[in-house]
Amino acid sequence: DSGVTQTPKHLITATGQRVTLRCSPRSGDLSVYWYQQSLDQGLQFLIQYYNGEERAKGNILERFSAQQFPDLHSELNLSSLELGDSALYFCASSDGLAEETQYFGPGTRLLVL
């Protein structure tokens, strides 16, 4: 158990809909990262937040957004969902310093029908 929690574990929705994925980092970690894992793309970095502020952006679509709250939990919002958004979404957390290990949550499996 990494100490990172994610909810929900599974999510099934329809195209065009909007969903919110939630992540609670390990106790004491200030940084949260979101990743998308699909069969053909591997693990893709989406976005990082540090202590409530966006710090780095990766391959995140404009239809996706995230935020980190004062209690350090984070939410990833996916809107106008398409079939291709079906994937595993992982959250990871770390101290937020350079060269620090990221610890991953169990993931949310999203299926868009």
Next chain:
Amino acid sequence: GESVGLHLPTLSVQEGDNSIINCAYSNSASDYFIWYKQESGKGPQFIIDIRSNMDKRQGQRVTVLLNKTVKHLSLQIAATQPGDSAVYFCAENHPSGYSTLTFGKGTMLLVSP
């Protein structure tokens, strides 16, 4: 190795053998590397890390070797056990100061009893 579509490079070994999983990383400026293990349906789990000022680091039954000259990383698992069966990812940290990781495509390790 590189993955093609849905197919990951696969290493099949017998229980008790030593396993070597290889990874070619992309950025010569990367200064921190991590190996993760991902079991089916779970999030990536930290195994071992190494900084660029080292060329070898040992853990419990695992050793990571770093060759910066050819941008190559390897993970050696001693006395491989069926519980080691998983997908293994290497990840590199770009020295942007923000601890963002770029993941390789992964290698599937299959251990037969």
